[in-house]
Amino acid sequence: MSKMERPFDEELKSLKEKLLEMASRAEEQIGLAVRGLKDRKEEMACEVLEKEEAINRLDIEIDDMAMRLLALRQPLATDLRFITSAMKIGSDLERIGDLAVNIAQRTIDLLKQPQLKPLIDIPRMAALAQGMVRDALNAFVNGDADLAKNVCRRDDQVDELNNQIFRELLTYMTADPTTVPRAVDLILVGRHLERIADHATNIGEDVIYMVQGKTIKHHVEEGRFTGLQGCPAPDQKK
Amino acid sequence: MSKMERPFDEELKSLKEKLLEMASRAEEQIGLAVRGLKDRKEEMACEVLEKEEAINRLDIEIDDMAMRLLALRQPLATDLRFITSAMKIGSDLERIGDLAVNIAQRTIDLLKQPQLKPLIDIPRMAALAQGMVRDALNAFVNGDADLAKNVCRRDDQVDELNNQIFRELLTYMTADPTTVPRAVDLILVGRHLERIADHATNIGEDVIYMVQGKTIKHHVEEGRFTGLQGCPAPDQKK
Numbered sequence: 001m002s003k004m005e006r007p008f009d010e011e012l013k014s015l016k017e018k019l020l021e022m023a024s025r026a027e028e029q030i031g032l033a034v035r036g037l038k039d040r041k042e043e044m045a046c047e048v049l050e051k052e053e054a055i056n057r058l059d060i061e062i063d064d065m066a067m068r069l070l071a072l073r074q075p076l077a078t079d080l081r082f083i084t085s086a087m088k089i090g091s092d093l094e095r096i097g098d099l100a101v102n103i104a105q106r107t108i109d110l111l112k113q114p115q116l117k118p119l120i121d122i123p124r125m126a127a128l129a130q131g132m133v134r135d136a137l138n139a140f141v142n143g144d145a146d147l148a149k150n151v152c153r154r155d156d157q158v159d160e161l162n163n164q165i166f167r168e169l170l171t172y173m174t175a176d177p178t179t180v181p182r183a184v185d186l187i188l189v190g191r192h193l194e195r196i197a198d199h200a201t202n203i204g205e206d207v208i209y210m211v212q213g214k215t216i217k218h219h220v221e222e223g224r225f226t227g228l229q230g231c232p233a234p235d236q237k238k
Numbered sequence: 239m240s241k242m243e244r245p246f247d248e249e250l251k252s253l254k255e256k257l258l259e260m261a262s263r264a265e266e267q268i269g270l271a272v273r274g275l276k277d278r279k280e281e282m283a284c285e286v287l288e289k290e291e292a293i294n295r296l297d298i299e300i301d302d303m304a305m306r307l308l309a310l311r312q313p314l315a316t317d318l319r320f321i322t323s324a325m326k327i328g329s330d331l332e333r334i335g336d337l338a339v340n341i342a343q344r345t346i347d348l349l350k351q352p353q354l355k356p357l358i359d360i361p362r363m364a365a366l367a368q369g370m371v372r373d374a375l376n377a378f379v380n381g382d383a384d385l386a387k388n389v390c391r392r393d394d395q396v397d398e399l400n401n402q403i404f405r406e407l408l409t410y411m412t413a414d415p416t417t418v419p420r421a422v423d424l425i426l427v428g429r430h431l432e433r434i435a436d437h438a439t440n441i442g443e444d445v446i447y448m449v450q451g452k453t454i455k456h457h458v459e460e461g462r463f464t465g466l467q468g469c470p471a472p473d474q475k476k
Contacts, residue, residue: 046469067322074312084305087322088329108469173411173418180411180418187422191429231284231346 008073015065015086016141022058022093023137027130029055029100030196034126037107037189038119045111048104055097062090085210089140092199092206096133099192099199106185106192116172116182125161125193128154132200139204145211151204158197165190246311253303253324254379260296260331261375265368267293267338268434272364275345275427276357283349286342293335300328323448327378330437330444334371337430337437344423344430354410354420363399363431366392370438377442383449389442396435403428 029048036044066087069075075083132151139148169183169190267286274282304325307313313321370389377386407421407428 042469049469067318070308070322071314071318076309080305080309084308084322084325087325091326091329170418170422173422174415177412177415180408184408184411184422184425188429191426231280231287 008069008075008079011065011069011073012079012082015062015069015083018058018062018065019086019089019093020137020141022055022062022090023133025051025055025058026093026096026100027133029097030103030126030130030133030193033100033103033107034123034189034193036104037110038123040111040115042108042111045104045107048100052097052101055094059090059094063087066090081210081213085140085206088206089137089203092202093133096196096199099196102192103189106189110182110185113182116179116186119186121161121165121168122186122189122193125158125165125190125197128158128161129193129196129200132158132197133203136200136203136207139207140210143207143211145208148204148207148211152201152208155197155201158194162190162194246307246313246317249303249307249311250317250320253300253307253321256296256300256303257324257327257331258375258379260293260300260328261371263289263293263296264331264334264338265371267335268341268364268368268371268431271338271341271345272361272427272431274342275348276361278349278353280346280349283342283345286338290335290339293332297328297332301325304328319448319451323378323444326444327375327441330440331371334434334437337434340430341427344427348420348423351420354417354424357424359399359403359406360424360427360431363396363403363428363435366396366399367431367434367438370396370435371441374438374441374445377445378448381445381449383446386442386445386449390439390446393435393439396432400428400432 029051032044032051033048036042036048066083069083070080073079132154135147136151138144139151166187169187172179173183267289270282270289271286274280274286304321307321308318311317370392373385374389376382377389404425407425410417411421
């Protein structure tokens with residue numbers, strides 16, 4: 001669908017570019033944090049901590065740009081949805097950056113102790129989460145609702161992997177209590193990665209909302225939790 | 239500071255009321271989830287799961303109202319900041335609701351096993367987090383930056399308590415491996431409460447931004463992490 005080029009489009013494009021830059025930095029932080037953990041390189045974890053500020057600055061810049069666009073351009077319909085989505089996506093990316101920092105902090109802690117086990121599943125989880133962040137942003141810039149839905153669906157794989165890691169580490173701790181502090185640190189790393197995937201899913205949901213003009217977010221979540229609760233379903237109760 | 243009443247003010251007021259309702263529900267969910275855990279009442283945990291939908295619905299309503307106001311009223315300056323803050327606060331409250339659900343899920347799991355220990359610190363943490371959510375919203379509706387700053391400062395107490403709980407539970411697990419699954423569940427409850435306090439802090443930061451028109455959020459966070467990293471500070475390196 002071709003439409004006339006307006007000066008406003010330039011500003012939207014530059015907002016888009018800032019978000020892409022922020023996403024690629026966030027993705028890099030996840031990779032760096034987990035590689036530092038896997039290869040036992042403290043300097044990589046420290047690099048994550050140093051690079052956090054740049055991501056935070058981008059979040060502020062995106063917020064400022066979006067506010068300026070809302071105030072000066074008073075956009076409607078599609079553009080309005082685009083700008084408010086950009087603000088939300090900025091927040092999600094900022095939290096992804098925070099979570100990468102949390103992983104780096106666990107890494108620094110873990111590297112003071114001998115290695116518990118070679119890590120296989122955590123790097124796999126990280127790769128999945130990175131792919132979700134990347135595709136969620138691609139879906140955003142291309143307005144691709146199908147890709148966004150695909151991102152949301154992949155969240156289950158990450159959850160599954162996290163549960164598997166969790167159960168394995170419980171076994172370690174029960175068998176040998178000296179492993180407890182290290183296993184707990186690894187459980188937390190798994191949790192952080194799971195939350196990164198949740199934020200990528202949020203972004204996917206925002207994209208679907210932006211493209212289709214309706215919100216699906218809580219429906220996705222409800223579907224995800226069905227049958228996991230351990231409580232009687234509403235229709236099983238009198 | 240009295241100013242002329244405009245029809246727009248009515249709509250802003252109703253947005254404010256929706257946020258207050260959402261916050262009071264979120265606060266109630268935290269209380270219910272932790273009381274269910276402390277008093278070992280599964281029906282309370284199940285109530286949390288049932289009540290989640292109402293909070294999610296409010297988040298969607300707030301988003302819709304804010305979008306409508308942005309589109310139809312094209313607000314400037316203070317009103318614009320108020321509306322975009324409302325959208326962000328809605329997201330934070332929605333995640334607080336999610337975290338209360340996560341606590342309820344841990345509770346359901348924990349109630350299948352004998353009690354590890356009477357809970358003292360977790361309910362204290364919950365009370366602190368609830369107070370932060372309440373005051374953050376009061377700061378928002380009254381535009382009270384001092385109260386908002388006070389909320390942000392209280393986050394340290396919650397973190398401190400969480401670290402204490404964490405260390406105590408590590409001791410349990412190391413001393414007796416049969417406690418591992420329960421202790422890990424309780425560690426996760428502590429984490430969830432810590433994150434609830436983080437979201438309340440985010441709200442406080444948004445309020446300060448809204449009132450003062452400048453963002454403090456990443457400065458607060460930087461201050462909070464200083465010296466915790468285990469990495470050489472930038473000025474200690476060559």
